[in-house]
Amino acid sequence: MATIKDVANLAGLSVATVSRAMNGTGYVSEDARKKITYAINKLDYSPNEVARSLFQKKSKLVGLLLPDISNPFFPMVAKGVEDFLQKKGYQVILGNIQEDNEKANEYLRAFEQNNVAGILSAVEHKSKNHSDIPTVILDRIDEDVEYGVYSDDTQGGRLAAEAILKGQPHNIVVIAGPESVTRARDRLMSVEQTLKMAKVSYALIQSNSFLLEDAKETATLLFDRYPQVDSIIAPSDTHAITILQEAYHRSYQVPQALQVIGYDDVPISKLVVPRLTTIHQPAYKVGFKGAEMLYALMNNEHIERKKIILPVHLEVRETLRSGGE
Amino acid sequence: MATIKDVANLAGLSVATVSRAMNGTGYVSEDARKKITYAINKLDYSPNEVARSLFQKKSKLVGLLLPDISNPFFPMVAKGVEDFLQKKGYQVILGNIQEDNEKANEYLRAFEQNNVAGILSAVEHKSKNHSDIPTVILDRIDEDVEYGVYSDDTQGGRLAAEAILKGQPHNIVVIAGPESVTRARDRLMSVEQTLKMAKVSYALIQSNSFLLEDAKETATLLFDRYPQVDSIIAPSDTHAITILQEAYHRSYQVPQALQVIGYDDVPISKLVVPRLTTIHQPAYKVGFKGAEMLYALMNNEHIERKKIILPVHLEVRETLRSGGE
Numbered sequence: 160m161a162t163i164k165d166v167a168n169l170a171g172l173s174v175a176t177v178s179r180a181m182n183g184t185g186y187v188s189e190d191a192r193k194k195i196t197y198a199i200n201k202l203d204y205s206p207n208e209v210a211r212s213l214f215q216k217k218s219k220l221v222g223l224l225l226p227d228i229s230n231p232f233f234p235m236v237a238k239g240v241e242d243f244l245q246k247k248g249y250q251v252i253l254g255n256i257q258e259d260n261e262k263a264n265e266y267l268r269a270f271e272q273n274n275v276a277g278i279l280s281a282v283e284h285k286s287k288n289h290s291d292i293p294t295v296i297l298d299r300i301d302e303d304v305e306y307g308v309y310s311d312d313t314q315g316g317r318l319a320a321e322a323i324l325k326g327q328p329h330n331i332v333v334i335a336g337p338e339s340v341t342r343a344r345d346r347l348m349s350v351e352q353t354l355k356m357a358k359v360s361y362a363l364i365q366s367n368s369f370l371l372e373d374a375k376e377t378a379t380l381l382f383d384r385y386p387q388v389d390s391i392i393a394p395s396d397t398h399a400i401t402i403l404q405e406a407y408h409r410s411y412q413v414p415q416a417l418q419v420i421g422y423d424d425v426p427i428s429k430l431v432v433p434r435l436t437t438i439h440q441p442a443y444k445v446g447f448k449g450a451e452m453l454y455a456l457m458n459n460e461h462i463e464r465k466k467i468i469l470p471v472h473l474e475v476r477e478t479l480r481s482g483g484e
Numbered sequence: 485m486a487t488i489k490d491v492a493n494l495a496g497l498s499v500a501t502v503s504r505a506m507n508g509t510g511y512v513s514e515d516a517r518k519k520i521t522y523a524i525n526k527l528d529y530s531p532n533e534v535a536r537s538l539f540q541k542k543s544k545l546v547g548l549l550l551p552d553i554s555n556p557f558f559p560m561v562a563k564g565v566e567d568f569l570q571k572k573g574y575q576v577i578l579g580n581i582q583e584d585n586e587k588a589n590e591y592l593r594a595f596e597q598n599n600v601a602g603i604l605s606a607v608e609h610k611s612k613n614h615s616d617i618p619t620v621i622l623d624r625i626d627e628d629v630e631y632g633v634y635s636d637d638t639q640g641g642r643l644a645a646e647a648i649l650k651g652q653p654h655n656i657v658v659i660a661g662p663e664s665v666t667r668a669r670d671r672l673m674s675v676e677q678t679l680k681m682a683k684v685s686y687a688l689i690q691s692n693s694f695l696l697e698d699a700k701e702t703a704t705l706l707f708d709r710y711p712q713v714d715s716i717i718a719p720s721d722t723h724a725i726t727i728l729q730e731a732y733h734r735s736y737q738v739p740q741a742l743q744v745i746g747y748d749d750v751p752i753s754k755l756v757v758p759r760l761t762t763i764h765q766p767a768y769k770v771g772f773k774g775a776e777m778l779y780a781l782m783n784n785e786h787i788e789r790k791k792i793i794l795p796v797h798l799e800v801r802e803t804l805r806s807g808g809e
Binding site: 223427 | 514543544545548553554556559560562563566570573575576577578579580582587590591594595596597598696725726728729732751752755756757758759
């Protein structure tokens, strides 16, 4: 009976290459793959091993689950993911769930069917479906997943509230991020704590999601309910930019009569008028570092920190009375 | 020697299912796949067929090549693509080239290695690498690819120029899109033709790309070189929004002293102040229709129209003197 050595000899390749091809544990060129197939056929090499290894072949694919690709924050995360993985020879399967959790489960099943080597998820899902596939959570917190990269919400919430406090606020409205997002809750807690410590009162409005349509609804509601508002702490740049527009149409002067702070620092926040002061989250770095962690995980490398929390900073532009300094 | 019937009998499945599994021509559950693998091993079924069919297995993957995922136009195209393909059980591999053509070739190779069933490309690449993989071009024109979905540039260029003409322009500056993009050239030709027919003169500025940083540079150059400008026809919303900001900082009143028209109608164009008048391109529909065409192509269905040109329209908002009507 033929052995792996015979296959390697006939194919004119090393045993290591043939073994890699059959176990799917490393890169093998298409040309080598063809030679190996030919040799396997020619020699009638044990089908058991071949069939099994081929079925088990690990792909060079990573599944990426995003809550909403039309929110400009997530394309930046995706860019970081792609930049790291492409260099390592991995490809990214895109799963955009448009904040629909049913879709998250469908994608996770599809990732499994495609035999992905790992999953990067910016969605909080409680599903255990994929428990044997290495997974890193990006920009979210998921109790069920050990590994994650996100940025510092306690710091971010504090910085946003402190910046608003410097502008002599009399009527603050805080918009809470969606309740389903753990990190939005952490950030809100930090905002509230900072305002309470300063003994400053505020009103609270709950938002439903980070989707554009929902942000517009929240902005309208806010001005209808609190026309006296002079300071707004928004849970995302999408919310803040929507508010700037609503404020313009209702003739509020920004920042003299109304100061606004965003969260995220998406590219467009630099382009609106006035330019949006916001908390900068390192979206690209979250993606890049997350991919790096996943790569280590997929290759059974030692991982020193299972949760990486990246610092944020205040990006001072034109929508705060104090300037923010 | 064992036959496919023996494998089917032992697996408790139909010959058709076993054949599907081995040729990769249809859906086979993970459970059935395991039973088949077991039967193949048990019976020592001809390795030649197994190895060959496994290597040839068509994936349920489609490669999507995008020029720049941080340009909000393309996430909308991607959304359309995904919405169609997910329903059909296909997954999308993301290839974001960041306007770097070298990267396009790397991605095309990676798509091939992953044995994608088809390619959707929003990049003009002259590479023939993937000539045997069904391909549809999205939002671009590529002479080498028979199938494509994009929107009507002749109509779009004309509509933009006509809208600007209604605002009594005295100093028009037209920004030409990147020279490498065929469609930008077609659009420019239509703008120029419309202005010439109206016997109105204009200045022309060449832009290098649709990237944000390049757009900022172009905006600065434009105002430095043509401080008397009172009308600008931009090749993208990114360009137009960058111009609105530069205009604000240089104290031009929009639209009274300076009217601006964009192109694309990305979500953010509704949110800037003043709200941007622009030519609406159906980005989502380009993605959705392109995926539909690719699906027909992958399944050897008859395709009536190989090029689908979708209509555009003027989206009237607040940056034109005439209102645009």
